[in-house]
Amino acid sequence: MSAGRPPKYKSKEEIQEKIDAYFEECKGTPLINKETGEPYFDKNGAPIVYGVRPLTITGLALALGFNSRQSLLNYQDKEEFMDTITRAKAQVERYAEERLYDKDGANGAKFSLANNFEGWREKQSIEADVNSEVTINIELSDD
Numbered sequence: 681m682s683a684g685r686p687p688k689y690k691s692k693e694e695i696q697e698k699i700d701a702y703f704e705e706c707k708g709t710p711l712i713n714k715e716t717g718e719p720y721f722d723k724n725g726a727p728i729v730y731g732v733r734p735l736t737i738t739g740l741a742l743a744l745g746f747n748s749r750q751s752l753l754n755y756q757d758k759e760e761f762m763d764t765i766t767r768a769k770a771q772v773e774r775y776a777e778e779r780l781y782d783k784d785g786a787n788g789a790k791f792s793l794a795n796n797f798e799g800w801r802e803k804q805s806i807e808a809d810v811n812s813e814v815t816i817n818i819e820l821s822d823d
Contacts, residue, residue, distance in 0.1 A: 688745060688755070692764045695744065699768045702743035708732035734785075735775040737796045740768060749796075773797050 689695040708731040710719040719727040733739065741752035756765040776792045779785035793800035806816050 687758070689761065692761055695761060696764055698744050699740070699764070702740055703735065703771065705743070706733045706735055706739070734779075734788075735772045736792070737769065737772055740772060769797070 708729040711728040711730055712719055722728055737752065738749045741747075741749045744752060744755075746752045746755065752765065756762055756769070773793065773796075776789040776797075779789035780793075782789075790802065794802055803819055
């Protein structure tokens with residue numbers, strides 16, 4: 681008998697289908713006028729979409745049937761799924777990085793990047809001169 685439980689996915693194509701479905705679900709659904717079949721638009725001309733959800737590592741993990749984000753990270757260590765999961769995580773990372781430019785999403789994006797992705801951390805430096813004002817610099821670094 682072999683030890684351990686059988687793999688959740690048999691192929692990278694199988695897991696990629698689930699990944700694609702998760703990203704598509706997060707886009708939401710446009711609000712459509714039932715009479716004309718045309719989408720409704722907001723005052724800025726953008727289609728009104730409901731059910732939009734942020735891309736997250738935990739959301740991805742749950743969509744793939746894992747019990748936690750750590751289970752997804754562990755599955756990434758399997759050679760046959762490494763590239764597929766790494767690319768999916770990079771899409772979530774890109775989403776968070778883009779939210780840094782959005783005043784409503786910047787704080788959440790900083791937290792997600794610092795805690796879910798390699799190389800992102802907040803640096804704090806304090807410069808002081810006895811005869812001058814104190815300056816505090818806080819920046820998000822991608823090194």
